[in-house]
Amino acid sequence: MLINLRMALKALLQNRLQAMLTLSGMSIGVAMVVLVSGLGLGAQQQIESQIESAGPTLITVKAGNFRPPSITTNGQQDNSGGELAEGSMSEDDLSNEWAIEEDAALLAARERITAVRQTKNRSPAWLLRKEERSYIIGNVSNIRAVASSIAGNVTMGNNPGIVMRTANIYGFESAWPEMHSWELQDGRLISAAEHESGAPVMLITRAVAERLWPQQPALEQTLNIAGTTLQVVGLIEDGEATGSSIIVPRLYIPMALAQTLLGRTDYDEIKVRSNSVANTTEVVNAIKTGLRELRQIPEDTVDDFRVESQSTSAMPSMGMDPRLARAVQSNIVEFEQEAWEEMALSLRQAGRTFTLLLSAAAAVSLLVGGIGVMNIMLVSVAARTREIGLRMALGARMKDVLMQFMVEAVTLAALGGLVGLVLGAGGLYIASNGLQWATAINPSMFMLSITMAALTGIIFGFGPARRAAQLDPVVALKSE
Amino acid sequence: MSVITLENIKKTYYLGDNTVNALRDVTLNVEEGEFVAITGPSGSGKSTLMHILGCLDRPTSGKYMLNGNDVSGLPMEALAEIRNRQIGFVFQGFNLLPRTTATENVEVPLLYSRPVLTSAERKDMALSALSSMGLADRVDHHPSQLSGGQQQRVAIARALVNNPAIILADEPTGNLDTKTSIEVMKLLQELRKEKGITIILITHEPEIAAYGTRIISMRDGLVVSDEANTPREDFDETRTAYKAEPVVAAAAVE
Ligand SMILES: Nc1ncnc2c1ncn2[C@@H]1O[C@H](COP(=O)(O)OP(=O)(O)O)[C@@H](O)[C@H]1O
Numbered sequence: 001m002l003i004n005l006r007m008a009l010k011a012l013l014q015n016r017l018q019a020m021l022t023l024s025g026m027s028i029g030v031a032m033v034v035l036v037s038g039l040g041l042g043a044q045q046q047i048e049s050q051i052e053s054a055g056p057t058l059i060t061v062k063a064g065n066f067r068p069p070s071i072t073t074n075g076q077q078d079n080s081g082g083e084l085a086e087g088s089m090s091e092d093d094l095s096n097e098w099a100i101e102e103d104a105a106l107l108a109a110r111e112r113i114t115a116v117r118q119t120k121n122r123s124p125a126w127l128l129r130k131e132e133r134s135y136i137i138g139n140v141s142n143i144r145a146v147a148s149s150i151a152g153n154v155t156m157g158n159n160p161g162i163v164m165r166t167a168n169i170y171g172f173e174s175a176w177p178e179m180h181s182w183e184l185q186d187g188r189l190i191s192a193a194e195h196e197s198g199a200p201v202m203l204i205t206r207a208v209a210e211r212l213w214p215q216q217p218a219l220e221q222t223l224n225i226a227g228t229t230l231q232v233v234g235l236i237e238d239g240e241a242t243g244s245s246i247i248v249p250r251l252y253i254p255m256a257l258a259q260t261l262l263g264r265t266d267y268d269e270i271k272v273r274s275n276s277v278a279n280t281t282e283v284v285n286a287i288k289t290g291l292r293e294l295r296q297i298p299e300d301t302v303d304d305f306r307v308e309s310q311s312t313s314a315m316p317s318m319g320m321d322p323r324l325a326r327a328v329q330s331n332i333v334e335f336e337q338e339a340w341e342e343m344a345l346s347l348r349q350a351g352r353t354f355t356l357l358l359s360a361a362a363a364v365s366l367l368v369g370g371i372g373v374m375n376i377m378l379v380s381v382a383a384r385t386r387e388i389g390l391r392m393a394l395g396a397r398m399k400d401v402l403m404q405f406m407v408e409a410v411t412l413a414a415l416g417g418l419v420g421l422v423l424g425a426g427g428l429y430i431a432s433n434g435l436q437w438a439t440a441i442n443p444s445m446f447m448l449s450i451t452m453a454a455l456t457g458i459i460f461g462f463g464p465a466r467r468a469a470q471l472d473p474v475v476a477l478k479s480e
Numbered sequence: 481m482s483v484i485t486l487e488n489i490k491k492t493y494y495l496g497d498n499t500v501n502a503l504r505d506v507t508l509n510v511e512e513g514e515f516v517a518i519t520g521p522s523g524s525g526k527s528t529l530m531h532i533l534g535c536l537d538r539p540t541s542g543k544y545m546l547n548g549n550d551v552s553g554l555p556m557e558a559l560a561e562i563r564n565r566q567i568g569f570v571f572q573g574f575n576l577l578p579r580t581t582a583t584e585n586v587e588v589p590l591l592y593s594r595p596v597l598t599s600a601e602r603k604d605m606a607l608s609a610l611s612s613m614g615l616a617d618r619v620d621h622h623p624s625q626l627s628g629g630q631q632q633r634v635a636i637a638r639a640l641v642n643n644p645a646i647i648l649a650d651e652p653t654g655n656l657d658t659k660t661s662i663e664v665m666k667l668l669q670e671l672r673k674e675k676g677i678t679i680i681l682i683t684h685e686p687e688i689a690a691y692g693t694r695i696i697s698m699r700d701g702l703v704v705s706d707e708a709n710t711p712r713e714d715f716d717e718t719r720t721a722y723k724a725e726p727v728v729a730a731a732a733v734e
């Protein structure tokens with residue numbers, strides 16, 4: 001094999017110009033493969049992340065039972081709040097009534113009607129506790145991140161030069177900033193370890209920074225909050241910051257520290273990120289079921305907490321008629337799921353079509369490269385007919401000759417592949433850094449392109465190599 | 481012991497409607513250590529016979545026993561192995577690979593040896609074959625850097641490197657001048673004497689055939705005479721200018 005490789009390199013060197021031309025043909029083909037897979041993969045990843053960011057994957061768990069009134073099966077709003085006749089109907093009554101030919105829809109309707117009505121409220125609602133956070137992390141599957149938050153006002157200590165006396169402190173956990181698309185403008189975020197230990201560090205918004213320290217940079221400034229000295233480690237942009245005002249600045253601090261300062265052990269909110277849009281409904285339901293169980297809520301009592309996915313909570317702010325919002329909201333989870341799945345499907349299909357088109361272009365360039373390899377190999381076999389005859393006379397078998405020329409073809413193609421790999425990677429680099437296109441690079445792509453090149457060598461080298469192997473030694477020896 | 485036994489060998493070429501009977505009916509027996517010179521006019525079937533003897537081609541009919549084995553019906557793959565182990569070829573045009581050193585040229589048959597040889601073994605064998613041809617100081621030369629006689633000695637070294645039983649030489653002096661031709665013929669004679677190698681030499685020149693221990697004449701695909709010969713030991717080149725002066729063409733494989 002090694003000797004074949006040496007022979008192949010020697011033969012290629014003896015045909016330098018032709019080999020170079022063929023090699024560049026091959027390299028264009030392989031560069032196309034690298035580019036295509038990089039761009040195709042990049043486009044698909046971009047589509048996925050767009051689907052992901054547009055779709056409801058963020059779930060908010062809040063304490064309190066401010067549920068909209070439930071809606072009855074016939075679409076009538078149930079405002080009575082008391083016990084309804086349906087709720088009191090026994091199953092026997094119903095089966096007598098509808099004994100014959102119940103279809104699935106009827107059956108489902110019947111089940112809804114006969115289900116225990118949740119009419120009772122528990123007051124006051126339980127707070128969100130540590131066990132519930134742990135339960136979600138430990139028992140609910142298909143979640144990517146969990147983070148809780150807490151907020152409250154505290155009296156500030158003595159801070160020379162600062163007139164404010166009250167601060168709104170906002171405790172959060174490390175996954176929170178990503179969930180809320182906080183933008184870091186200066187400094188750094190609070191590390192997971194600092195969240196854990198309740199380190200005396202804080203983030204503030206630029207507006208607050210300018211209020212507190214109008215004359216100097218806010219980074220590394222300190223504030224005395226109820227006897228604890230907190231240092232500013234970063235400036236953020238929080239699009240949703242509503243708790244901050246000029247008089248009461250909001251300070252974003254580690255959860256553990258906030259709980260200590262506020263003297264609380266519960267949370268205001270627990271946010272859960274499901275791992276994909278498709279799983280959001282399932283996660284919502286799992287959390288609901290789990291929390292009801294943990295809170296030991298009797299069957300006839302409504303939830304004393306809320307679990308909402310992103311769009312559910314966005315709904316009222318979208319300016320929808322409250323009555324319509326209410327009607328939609330009870331079905332929103334299923335509605336969202338289907339809508340998103342449909343959108344995701346068509347986007348993915350578009351992505352696949354794009355990749356397919358690019359792949360076709362790459363395949364054509366590889367084909368052209370392969371034809372180049374075939375051409376030079378045919379020339380090489382024709383030019384070396386006498387050598388082939390000689391080798392056969394000296395004992396080379398058909399498979400030896402076949403192997404010699406296959407190795408030559410594959411070597412040529414693989415060398416072209418290597419050059420193409422470099423070209424393709426360069427192209428990807430330009431596409432992503434120069435043109436700002438979405439690209440993706442992964443090692444398997446490079447393996448793929450080299451394999452494709454070698455495969456091209458094998459496929460297009462086989463014909464010429466077999467022609468060489470099948471030469472009649474007597475005829476080959478006589479050739480000039 | 482018979483190295484070669486041919487019984488009623490026929491070789492017919494079919495060219496469209498024409499058939500060419502290159503060998504009509506050749507029956508021949510060659511003993512170990514003979515130096516057989518085959519002569520005859522052009523087109524008489526010498527090369528065809530040589531191809532069959534060298535297992536490069538198979539007879540249309542007849543039986544060919546080589547070292548006691550019937551090889552006339554063997555497949556090409558098996559014939560390749562026989563060529564590799566038992567036969568050494570010397571060609572008129574030397575047939576050396578260009579831009580390849582003498583050593584590497586001599587190594588070519590060893591590339592196809594089974595069991596596989598290491599590159600060190602191959603190199604050792606090639607070097608000792610070259611030095612037995614008096615080319616120890618030319619091992620790294622390319623064919624283009626060697627004279628015609630040296631090239632043919634490299635080719636003989638290549639033919640010998642696998643210790644074959646037979647050497648088949650088709651017009652080995654055809655591209656050489658008189659003096660060099662004599663050197664090559666003397667070399668072949670020494671090989672026969674010292675190693676007992678059977679040599680079959682094809683030539684249309686009676687002066688070259690005279691080096692053999694036996695001279696076979698062919699005509700129209702038939703053996704027309706087959707006589708023992710007292711080999712010429714020395715050759716007075718001034719007496720018979722058997723050849724128009726040097727026609728050295730370093731015809732290497734291109
Ligand atoms: N491959 C072939 N196809 C057809 N005819 C051939 C072939 N090889 C040789 N011949 C014919 O066979 C006869 C013997 O040829 P050859 O053995 O080469 O003679 P020599 O070597 O004695 O000159 C010639 O008539 C030649 O034309």
Ligand SMILES: [Mg+2]
Pocket residue numbers: 526527528
């Ligand atoms: Mg001839």
